[in-house]
Amino acid sequence: MARRSPTAERHADLIRTALFEVAPADMVLSRLMGACELSRWQTRQGLAMLRDLCAERGWPPVIWSRDMGYHFCASEAELEEWERAWISEKLTQFRRMITGTIGPHLALFPKSVWAGYLSDQMKAIESNLALAARPPH
Structure with a gap:
């Protein structure tokens, strides 16, 4: 702690x-x-x-x-709405990191092991955040 x-x-x-x-x-x-x-x-x-x-x-x-x-807040519906909004904001930040920094890094250094690894990890996180940010069906 x-x-x-x-x-x-x-x-x-x-x-x-x-x-x-x-x-x-x-x-x-x-x-x-x-x-x-x-x-x-x-x-x-x-x-x-x-x-x-x-x-x-x-x-x-x-x-x-x-x-x-x-x-x-003790309302389940309000908490879920707030959490989805928070996740959506983080999803936007991840997408900007992928397209604005990691993508250009890979374009400049296509053989970079670090950039390739980071790109794969960030895309996995992006995928999970996209699922969590979806409104309930």
Whole structure:
């Protein structure tokens, strides 16, 4: 297990408290920063720690949506929708890496063992992400 910063844990606790106090109000990042009196960086670090704590302690996960901002979510449908959107975003990033970096690398150095290996691995990941991002039938 990675070492934890006591400061990040304190920030996570401030964010958790703020989310409980305003639930289910619209808690965008700027409002969350103000409610906790944290900088943008501290708030992002606190959110990351809070997500770890939620997983560790069996709490509902913290997600962000346009409608509700940051909030604890215990809705299966909302979680699946959020996860598909997150996976879709990562799929776009993988595709850009494949076409924008690995493809040109292979074009410049067609015998590169590393680039060939990386291309194969990234395409396998792309395929799996594409399956996971599909809407349910």
